Amino acid sequence: MSILRGIDPSQLEAVERHLQKGLEAWSVKEPLTLEQWARDNFYLSAESSYVEQSWTPWPFQRAVLAVMSNDDVVAVDLKKSARIGYTKMLLASVGYNAEHRRRNQCVWQPTDDDAEDFVKSELDPMLRDVEAMRAVFPSYLARHKDNTLQQKKFIGSMVRVRGGKASKNYRRISIDVGYLDELDAFDNDIEKEGAPDSLAFKRLEGATFPKFICGSTPKLKGFSLIDTRFTLADERFTFQIPCPQCGVRHALSWGGKDEPHGFKFERDDAGNVLTVFHMCPHCTFPLAQSGYLAAAEAGEYVNERGDTWLRADGKFTTPAGESLPAPRHIALHVWTAYSPAVSWQQIVNEFLAAYAKQLEGDDTKMKAWVNTTLGNAWEGEVERTDAEELKQRAEPFPLKHMPRDCLLLLCAIDTQDNRLELAVWGYGRGGRMWTIDHRVFFGNPAQQDIWMEVEEFLRTQEYSHASGRPQRIYATAIDSGGHHADAVYAFAHRLKALRVHAVKGASGRERSIENGNSRVSYRWNGKIEKLGPVLWHVGTNLAKDRFQSRLEVAAPGPGYVHLSADLSAEWFKQLAGEIRATRRMAHGTETRWTPTRKRIEVKDCLTYTIWLEERLDLWAPRKNRWWDELEVQVQPEDDLFSYSMDSRETPPVSKPATTRMAPPQIPEPLASAPTRVDSRETPRKEDDFGSGRWSSRL
Missing domain, CATH: 3.40.50.300 (P-loop containing nucleotide triphosphate hydrolases)
Known part of the structure; x- marks a missing residue:
């Protein structure tokens, strides 16, 4: 006999409804x-x-x-x-x-x-x-x-x-x-x-x-x-469609008058736009907007290298469909031509109207068209440095060697999540500069090992000089931006005797290259230090302006920048990886340097080196005698090879010259310095930034 006999069915339905409602709190949606x-x-x-x-x-x-x-x-x-x-x-x-x-x-x-x-x-x-x-x-x-x-x-x-x-x-x-x-x-x-x-x-x-x-x-x-x-x-994507003729994928692009691909249009005698096509960059097939709308269903987002696709379900794969790990930070570019709600003829008409105004000297409509139709930033007063031009002016002197007139070594370190990049620049009188070295120490900056390697490098690394006297790094600036600020503070605090400075790019309007400072505390390896090092704020735009002005010096001498031909193509691309844009403000003009590529560690290191020269006050008139004595120490004018001079010897200097900075000397190893000899003391060839294999490790 059923236990439900005699119970009103409506009561059972009510119980079921209440149970379902009560259990909804524990339900999980698909x-x-x-x-x-x-x-x-x-x-x-x-x-x-x-x-x-x-x-x-x-x-x-x-x-x-x-x-x-x-x-x-x-x-x-x-x-x-x-x-x-x-x-x-x-x-x-x-x-x-x-x-x-x-x-x-x-x-x-x-x-x-x-x-x-x-x-x-x-x-x-x-x-x-x-x-x-x-x-x-x-x-x-x-x-x-x-x-x-x-x-x-x-x-x-x-x-x-x-x-x-x-x-x-x-x-x-x-x-x-x-x-x-x-x-x-x-x-x-x-x-x-x-x-x-x-x-x-x-x-x-x-x-x-x-x-x-x-x-x-x-x-x-x-x-x-x-x-x-x-x-x-980490990755940049564009929406790419397969060409109906050749089948190769490509993104929609505006192109240009002298470009074989992109938008092309025909006009009648009155100037009215009759037809608009998009020319395939691979086979120049003319694609009408109706053809694009048909091909768009098979479109996929593809990264710049073409090896990663972003599918419609949000997954990342190879072109063959194999799964890939998702990047943490992605960017996508989409412009009006992809929208079915806007005709390509309308886009061209808007361009022609803006172009006509530009010919009259009014570029406001063209600026709006570039921004709101192409989805690109308007390039107003922009200054660029070309990587190929920099490479062509490079000189045939070797890295890790100080040419004559190079008297002082300054070092800067850029902190990344999986490595530390270290640049050494040589200085001579009048702001003359030489590329000396660029090293990459791979490892996690949250771990002690990589910091021990860099410390050993700063304490022991010597560079040969044309005079025959090896020299060591005088001062170092290390970037504290990013995810490892405490590790940088601890490193700078421990090595203050080696003149290691923690630095960070200044935010807001810059007053000077040396843009102020503040005392910081840190936590490292379970230790809390309330009175940590001084954090120095760097006027990065002003520092980059100074270097750019030196690049414009055409002949060797004061202010000239000497670049070694032994450096890799990637090094030159990073040095030229920013543009300087100027905009008019109510109080005057404002200049800002902005990266045009993801990797510009070379430029970042250079910027902190410029800050070091400012902090050390190298170009003050009172330093003239200091430079005289430094020159006697590094490259005396008598017989350069007639005797051996211990590079640790500090030449006598006047008191005013030593109030802020003593002449370079090789520091004695401290008791706490690591005694082990690591293979990074002489980095492997693949770790050397100047090598062709460096970029393949990133």
Whole structure:
């Protein structure tokens, strides 16, 4: 006999409903990517769309959505034009992380007014029209403290919306997902506390799955925050389609009048644009916009080298489909030609109108077209250094050797997550410079071993001089930026007798190359040192300006920079890896150096070497006698090889010359110095930056 006999069926149904409702708290939803969630749930609201309707992502949007929800990717940067649907992708991500993942979020807009407008015209309509949000946002129609212009409190999470001009808007916030919308419209330095992306990213510390998303139309080259982030990303991707004729993938590019690929158009006698094609860079096949729309379904995001593909599901693979680990920081570039909502004929007409104005001397429309249509930064007053030109002026002198007139050795160290890069520059009178050495010490800077190797190098390394007297490094500057500041502070504090200085690039407006200092504390190997070393702030732009002016010196002599022909091609590319851009401000002009490639450790080391010469006050008139005595010590004018002089001997100097700096001498090893002899004392050939195999190890 059934135990349910005699029970009202309606009561059983009620019990089942209550059990299901009670167990929902322990239920786990089937994981979805953002792209899948958006297809099922997202809706285009009337207030923010030309057509109110359900949303089907365009082909180039699918992988962007998917990677925005890939937990293995920490940072996603989208350098974009207008009209590619970025705001819709951002809104979909906000809804997805609130409803599907229950994660705390913050959206930063450039100003408070922008933040308020974003909530009223974008966020509130999305919360109203996407039905899935009502289950986690019961206050969506109510005037309630959980539903304000600054925050929306969901069941299990919260989203905040802040303006980006005040530093207070980056404090007291702990989030899992951060968004910076229109990054280039933010101030570059928020109330002298740092860049907005740096301040915002700090709010994700401690998150289990941190996600940081920046999107922006770039503005001025050299001052563009999104352009800088794009350059520094681990991988950079473009959306590439297969050519209908040759089958080879390529990205859409504007090209140019003298370029065989890119956009080409025909006009009638009246100047009206009749047809527009995109020429394949591999076979020059003319592709119409209708052909692109058909091929876009087979499009994939491909990195610059062509060996990594970003699929529509957010996974990274080889071209053959084999899985690859996800990069921590990726960047994507998308411009208006990819959008089905804009005709290619319209793009060309806008260009022709801007070009006509430019011929009249007004480049404002062309600047807007480059920014908002091509999605590229406008290059105004920009100065470049060409790597090939630098290589051509190089001289046939060997590395690790001091030519005559080179009297002093200064060293700079750049800190990376898997290595320390060390550059040694030689100095002579009047700011004359020589490339002497560049070493790479591979290892984890969080471990003691690599620091012991570098310490041994600084204590013992000697360089031969043309006079026959070996010389050692006089002073060192080491970068404390990045993830290993405490390790750098401990190293500089321990080796202060060797004149090792902890340095960091100054933020905000620079007063001078030696841009102030502060005493720092640190924790290293379980030890806390409250009175640590002095951290010196470097006016990096001013230091790079000084070096650039020296590069313009045409003949050997004071201020001339001597480059060794033994250095690798990569070394020269890194030295030339920045541009100097100038913009007009209310108070005058402002100059900024901005990287054009990810790796510029050579330039960074050089910058800190320039700071060292400033800190040591090498060019003060009172140092003339100091240079005289140094020259006598290093390369006396009598018989250079008639006797042996101990390089540790310090020549007599006048008291004024020794108030800040004594002439170079080889330091005696301290008792705490490591006594073991390591193979890094004479680095292996593959560890030498000048070798061709160096870049293959990175």
